[in-house]
Amino acid sequence: MERQVFAAELVTKIVEYFTCFATSILRDVCLKQRGPEAAYADVLFLVTPAYGQPLSYLYHAHFEGFHLRVMLSLQGTLLQQCSVVMVLLLLIFFLLLFYAHFRFRRQRMEALAAKISGPPAWPFIGNALQFLGTIQDVLRTISRLLHRYQTPVAFWLGPFFYVAVARPADIETVLTSPLALEKDRVYRFMEPWLGHGLFTAPVSTWRVNRKLITPTFNPRILERFVDVFSAQAQILVRKLAKEVGGGECDIFHYINLCSLDTICETAMGLTVRAQDNNNADYVTATKRLSQIVAVRMFKAWLHPNWVFKLTPLGREHARQLRYTEHMTSTVNWVKPCVIVHLPRLRKIFTSCLLMTDRTITRKVFIDLLLELTGTTFNDEQLKAEATTMIAAGNDTTATMTSFVFLVLAIHQAEQEKVYEEMRSIFGDSKRVTTSRDLRQMDYLELCIKETMRMFPVAPLIARYLTGDITVSDVVVPTGSSVVICIQHVHMDPEHFPEPNKFIPERFLPDNKRHPFSYLPFSAGPRNCIGLRYAMLLMKTIVSTVLRHYKVTTSLKMADILLKVDILLKSVRGYPVALEPRRYNN
Numbered sequence: 001m002e003r004q005v006f007a008a009e010l011v012t013k014i015v016e017y018f019t020c021f022a023t024s025i026l027r028d029v030c031l032k033q034r035g036p037e038a039a040y041a042d043v044l045f046l047v048t049p050a051y052g053q054p055l056s057y058l059y060h061a062h063f064e065g066f067h068l069r070v071m072l073s074l075q076g077t078l079l080q081q082c083s084v085v086m087v088l089l090l091l092i093f094f095l096l097l098f099y100a101h102f103r104f105r106r107q108r109m110e111a112l113a114a115k116i117s118g119p120p121a122w123p124f125i126g127n128a129l130q131f132l133g134t135i136q137d138v139l140r141t142i143s144r145l146l147h148r149y150q151t152p153v154a155f156w157l158g159p160f161f162y163v164a165v166a167r168p169a170d171i172e173t174v175l176t177s178p179l180a181l182e183k184d185r186v187y188r189f190m191e192p193w194l195g196h197g198l199f200t201a202p203v204s205t206w207r208v209n210r211k212l213i214t215p216t217f218n219p220r221i222l223e224r225f226v227d228v229f230s231a232q233a234q235i236l237v238r239k240l241a242k243e244v245g246g247g248e249c250d251i252f253h254y255i256n257l258c259s260l261d262t263i264c265e266t267a268m269g270l271t272v273r274a275q276d277n278n279n280a281d282y283v284t285a286t287k288r289l290s291q292i293v294a295v296r297m298f299k300a301w302l303h304p305n306w307v308f309k310l311t312p313l314g315r316e317h318a319r320q321l322r323y324t325e326h327m328t329s330t331v332n333w334v335k336p337c338v339i340v341h342l343p344r345l346r347k348i349f350t351s352c353l354l355m356t357d358r359t360i361t362r363k364v365f366i367d368l369l370l371e372l373t374g375t376t377f378n379d380e381q382l383k384a385e386a387t388t389m390i391a392a393g394n395d396t397t398a399t400m401t402s403f404v405f406l407v408l409a410i411h412q413a414e415q416e417k418v419y420e421e422m423r424s425i426f427g428d429s430k431r432v433t434t435s436r437d438l439r440q441m442d443y444l445e446l447c448i449k450e451t452m453r454m455f456p457v458a459p460l461i462a463r464y465l466t467g468d469i470t471v472s473d474v475v476v477p478t479g480s481s482v483v484i485c486i487q488h489v490h491m492d493p494e495h496f497p498e499p500n501k502f503i504p505e506r507f508l509p510d511n512k513r514h515p516f517s518y519l520p521f522s523a524g525p526r527n528c529i530g531l532r533y534a535m536l537l538m539k540t541i542v543s544t545v546l547r548h549y550k551v552t553t554s555l556k557m558a559d560i561l562l563k564v565d566i567l568l569k570s571v572r573g574y575p576v577a578l579e580p581r582r583y584n585n
């Protein structure tokens with residue numbers, strides 16, 4: 001009896017899996033022939049009489065929930081009536097269905113893929129052998145393919161079909177298409193950490209939430225945060241003082257803590273004091289999580305959850321996640337907050353933070369979000385959005401700012417120009433930076449833009465196609481993934497002559513180029529929501545530090561070796577030495 005129940009449970013799992021395929025075939029076929037409404041009704045009709053579910057009950061379920069209900073009714077039936085023969089027959093039926101579905105989809109995809117240039121692929125594994133090695137090797141392989149074949153370039157990683165694009169016109173087609181809004185399947189490895197926040201959310205959730213969240217990033221609201229940016233930059237200057245005259249230090253460490261403090265304060269109104277406590281535990285945990293997720297993305301054998309969980313990397317991933325959750329118990333809210341939603345916030349945001357107190361009465365991201373959305377977001381969604389803002393905003397901004405310091409330390413003439421600009425805005429005054437000052441920092445902005453061109457922290461992004469799209473006269477089929485090669489297009493001499501040279505003047509307003517040839521924040525409807533925030537914060541940090549210190553380094557541009565752990569980083573860190581400036585110290 002026990003064996004029978006075990007067999008039934010096992011097969012139920014398999015049937016669950018195949019049921020998804022069966023319903024998706026029906027849905028695909030009906031969708032093609034009669035549109036979404038009819039598809040929905042037909043699938044329900046086919047399933048309902050067989051399993052005796054009331055039609056109204058199923059009809060109210062939305063599409064994702066739908067599979068689940070079908071599976072549950074199957075499970076009930078199976079557990080009651082399971083016999084080995086019936087189980088085997090069911091298995092064979094679903095296997096056949098699965099195979100037919102696979103062939104049907106794959107044949108069409110293979111036919112369209114054959115029309116796109118790319119390296120020849122082996123059966124089953126595709127081009128996976130070419131993508132073995134470290135993440136840097138993978139980037140190099142993609143770059144080699146882009147040079148060897150005409151873009152778009154097609155390649156297979158096992159059963160998954162990828163198309164890499166690097167021409168601005170193709171990138172525009174993809175990034176502005178409503179059929180390319182879904183993130184690629186590898187982004188789901190971030191979900192245990194970020195939940196369904198904007199970055200990882202499926203399109204159905206993203207569409208609603210992006211509309212709700214966008215107003216909280218409007219320029220007037222962001223300008224109110226500049227005093228927080230300035231205050232944190234001042235703390236950074238004080239912390240850096242101990243490095244003056246002490247040789248080179250990795251400036252990233254300092255900037256990362258500064259941007260963490262800034263983002264926590266402006267996103268949630270929480271004073272984390274990572275800079276004061278030099279408390280880098282959260283930073284270390286998120287750094288490891290990013291590295292592990294990046295390795296997993298590029299190693300196909302780590303994709304199935306059950307395999308990943310068994311590996312040392314999977315176990316460390318679970319440990320780091322548990323660690324960020326554990327922070328819940330270490331939070332210390334000191335002062336009551338003026339916002340009515342505090343009890344709710346207190347309960348849900350504690351997992352992200354270290355020692356905190358709520359002393360700020362300014363409206364921050366989360367207040368605005370609650371004001372705008374009322375009870376639209378449940379606790380889980382609010383937590384996912386706040387965690388996403390911290391994760392997506394902190395490391396990106398810190399890495400980019402560190403690159404700016406390193407590049408300006410190498411290019412002394414440009415650094416002097418920035419310093420002169422600061423002198424013309426501030427004179428000898430030690431006053432803090434205001435949003436009006438930031439608007440006048442034109443040359444610094446050019447330097448930041450040029451650094452982002454040479455070192456885009458997101459060198460590649462990938463989208464999953466929910467419909468066919470046509471790129472450079474070839475059809476890229478539904479179900480494929482498109483890789484947007486941001487770094488490649490940034491270094492293309494056709495758009496940026498002498499691409500290895502640091503020339504901030506390229507970004508003067510008179511120099512026109514294709515709008516999709518420069519994409520440090522991506523582009524289109526699913527671009528970076530925090531781009532203005534990031535620019536203001538980077539300008540505040542760089543200007544404040546450069547008003548106080550001159551930065552130098554022993555590195556040359558050719559010494560900057562790059563690696564990727566989700567973000568593009570410098571292998572040797574960001575070593576700079578600091579000398580005090582005459583006027584501001």
Ligand code: HEM
Pocket residue numbers: 198199200210388389390392393394396397400457458461462519520521522525526527528529530531533534
């Ligand atoms: C220099 C700093 C930054 C850079 C270079 C950057 C770059 C990017 C890029 C390239 C994407 C698109 C990713 C993709 O499609 O896979 C993105 C998305 C995103 N970024 Fe940023 N980012 C920066 C700072 C920030 C900041 C400060 C925040 C928030 C405070 C933020 C929040 C987000 C979010 C929420 C998304 C997902 C948007 C969506 O899918 O609708 N980013 N960022």
